[in-house]
Amino acid sequence: MGGTAARFACVTTSPGKAVGTSSRFDHVCDALDVATQFLARCKADGLDLTAHDVVFDIDDTIICDELHNPPLKLFWVMCGALGLKRHIITARPDGVLDNGVCNRAATMSHLQSCGMADYDSMYLMPQCEYKACRGNASAYKHAVRRQIIKGTGFPLLLNIGDQWSDMGELSDRQFMARRRDHDPAATYLCGLDDTYVLGIKLPEDRD
Numbered sequence: 381m382g383g384t385a386a387r388f389a390c391v392t393t394s395p396g397k398a399v400g401t402s403s404r405f406d407h408v409c410d411a412l413d414v415a416t417q418f419l420a421r422c423k424a425d426g427l428d429l430t431a432h433d434v435v436f437d438i439d440d441t442i443i444c445d446e447l448h449n450p451p452l453k454l455f456w457v458m459c460g461a462l463g464l465k466r467h468i469i470t471a472r473p474d475g476v477l478d479n480g481v482c483n484r485a486a487t488m489s490h491l492q493s494c495g496m497a498d499y500d501s502m503y504l505m506p507q508c509e510y511k512a513c514r515g516n517a518s519a520y521k522h523a524v525r526r527q528i529i530k531g532t533g534f535p536l537l538l539n540i541g542d543q544w545s546d547m548g549e550l551s552d553r554q555f556m557a558r559r560r561d562h563d564p565a566a567t568y569l570c571g572l573d574d575t576y577v578l579g580i581k582l583p584e585d586r587d
């Protein structure tokens with residue numbers, strides 16, 4: 381598994397605009413079908429899935445407009461059943477918000493209400509870092525991913541999110557050129573040939 385040729389595929393360029401429409405989630409389903417096949421291949425190739433990790437973003441990924449994302453939830457459950465460790469990395473600030481709400485507790489409660497509180501770890505962005513970076517969470521998300529990888533010794537098997545910074549190592553050099561032309565309303569699959577690494581870049585546009 382030493383190849384590094386980039387694979388990059390656009391699943392769709394015109395997802396449904398209204399959140400909750402079947403067309404929006406259909407495109408997520410298309411991407412998750414590929415991810416499901418990818419995991420089946422990993423297993424067939426002898427990978428011990430219980431030693432590997434999947435990273436999910438929260439906003440506009442597993443939660444869309446206060447609602448859970450139905451196909452993502454099914455995929456979440458499947459990952460758990462396969463024994464994969466499920467991590468959440470979000471740029472939500474870890475602290476008390478201006479309205480007095482503890483963001484971590486609110487986020488945990490929200491995930492609980494979605495039936496998705498059985499994660500292995502959840503990382504919120506330290507509030508001081510959140511203020512300092514002015515919403516650019518890329519460095520933070522990379523640092524957390526490196527921490528997880530250092531702990532397991534394996535690359536992250538799968539990354540799912542609506543931002544390029546959610547793609548981990550796949551958001552780096554191999555895809556920079558193509559990213560210039562990317563459609564923020566599209567769903568993309570990212571991977572490196574001959575590696576067990578897959579990224580699903582979901583649409584950013586929710587208007």
Ligand SMILES: [Mg+2]
Nearest residue numbers: 437439440542
């Ligand atoms: Mg997001």
